[in-house]
Amino acid sequence: MFFGYDSSCMSQVDTNANYLRFMGTDSGSERDSAAVGGLVSLWFGGFGIGAILVGCMADEIGRLKCIQLGCVWAILGCALQASARNFTWMAFARIIGGIGCGHLNTIVPIWTSELADSNSRGAFVAVQFTLALTGGTIVYWTEYACLKTQSLAFAWRFPLALQVIFLLFIFCATPFYPESPRHLIRIGRLDEARVILQRARINTTDMEVERELAEIIAAIRIEAEQPPPSLWKTMITRDKLHTRRRILLGAGVQIMQKFTGIDFISTYAPEMFSLAGYTGDKPSLLAGGNFFGYTASLALAIYLCDRLGRRRLMLIGSSSMFLVLIVGGVLSRELIANADSNPALSSRCGAGVTAVLYIYTFIYGSTWLTTCWVYPTEIFPLVSRAKGTAVATVAFSLAGGIINEIVPYLIDAVSYWVFIIFALLNLVMLVPIYLFYIETANRQLEDLDFLFAQESPFFWHAERAFRQLKNGDISMEDKRNPAQAVAIL
Structure with missing residues (x-):
């Protein structure tokens, strides 16, 4: 206001x-x-x-x-x-x-x-x-x-x-x-971030919270x-x-x-x-x-x-x-x-x-x-x-x-x-x-690293590579590095 x-x-x-x-x-x-x-x-x-x-x-x-x-x-x-x-x-x-x-x-x-x-x-x-x-x-x-x-x-x-x-x-x-859970994870306060994610999600399970937590941690490691x-x-x-x-x-x-x-x-x-x-x-x-x-x-x-x-x-x-x-x-x-x-x-x-x-x-x-x-x-x-x-x-x-x-x-x-x-x-x-302009709606913030890892600036190339990634065409080992994942595709 x-x-x-x-x-x-x-x-x-x-x-x-x-x-x-x-x-x-x-x-x-x-x-x-x-x-x-x-x-x-x-x-x-x-x-x-x-x-x-x-x-x-x-x-x-x-x-x-x-x-x-x-x-x-x-x-x-x-x-x-x-x-x-x-x-x-x-x-x-x-x-x-x-x-x-x-x-x-x-x-x-x-x-x-x-x-x-x-x-x-x-x-x-x-x-x-x-x-x-x-x-x-x-x-x-x-x-x-x-x-x-x-x-x-x-x-x-x-x-x-x-x-x-x-x-x-x-x-x-x-x-x-509540403080941003992503900021808390970045400075090492994982327990506080976990509690905030649990309280800020509707009808979620502990498994889903742990998955989101793991995705954020993996993204921070790549960005580091x-x-x-x-x-x-x-x-x-x-x-x-x-x-x-x-x-x-x-x-x-x-x-x-x-x-x-x-x-x-x-x-x-x-x-x-x-x-x-x-x-x-x-x-x-x-x-x-x-x-x-x-x-x-x-x-x-x-x-x-x-x-x-x-x-x-x-x-x-x-x-x-x-x-x-x-x-x-x-x-x-x-x-x-x-x-x-x-x-x-x-x-x-x-x-x-x-x-x-x-x-x-x-x-x-x-x-x-x-x-x-x-x-x-x-x-x-x-x-x-x-x-x-x-x-x-x-x-x-x-x-x-x-x-x-x-x-x-x-x-x-x-x-x-x-x-x-x-x-x-x-x-x-x-x-x-x-x-x-790549679509960002309904995607985890950490998924955007994979969408933007594509060398081509055109949105359709990023979307195609991301769909292949989600469909399992890349191993979990390669998913840890967005640039490497897209290079393989």
Whole structure:
């Protein structure tokens, strides 16, 4: 809920006259738009720094302590943002707040994936993002209510301070949660890991728990052949676990999710509904209503994520968003062209654009939102999972920063063409998804080492080798080394 709240909290702060005066961005010049967009983008810079910190320390101090450390950063950032008096103060506050949020949003999905059963990892992360969108809905309507009932200063300072409540709860509750069993096994605490696996599995037997424990231990032994001091180097050079390929896939899915266009609708929702021809309070009300459909879309994601798998959801999502955004661009053009000559037709087109925005958001929430966060936590071996997921999150922050900086200019410069631009980007993304993205749903995390041991980057080669492996075409002796197993096939 904190992640959703924090990532959406600037949507109505950016247009608050009191906030703009304190930041010195109320002169009406082009510099103002750049400065306002820059403050939004600085959060993404901090987000990337927070992810890197997780990569450096999560394996040393454990997942739970790492979560608590992220809370400390985020609380400090919230306090500084709520008390900001000028642009420089707010800039540093946004970076620090981004560090905390990036820290938490990197480590929590890792912890979830390492704790969850293989056939429910996607559903667990989908539940988390349902709560994230609930947080986004809370902050949107909190800000709207404050704008209508309180002073302008209160309307932006109070919502920024309110998120500390989420963080204090996380910090105090974390010690009562179980540590990742995979982390415990890695540091030699096998008995604790065994107990957690028994308690975290539904209708399991001791034999199944021991089998999972043995698979994790075997994977750790294989991964231990990669010397820790050179780990960052092996992540960008060639190694037998093909870590570099996994980084490209993990970072790629995070970059692509930003280029689906979700930020130009979610972060700048009121502006997009203004493109639909609405004025006054209607754009803000429609943008707030869109959050309800966005949150509801996660119910479908919970159901589909592990049933259809990650590949299919990404392919279905991008195809559907391409078609919907093309329709949105056409309707938006007709709306503008007929605004003076045919107001009735223009109004109907405006209603159509609104429907497109709602449908698009629902599609994204039910397909891409969960997939892009769970996929990077699944594809990396345990020895580099924290660092690999951190790199993917850094890619998310860089792409998010770029998109949020240029979207205001795009909306002003090209108007309805912004729909067409992002529609074409969704179409282009179908190619790498189909060719290179291996299915991870309903598979043990340790099985991914065998899937990625294949020299070929194409998904069908990895799937064919993995099927032969599971069908018993390779001896148990050779299964201990994924690269050797695939070489034999």
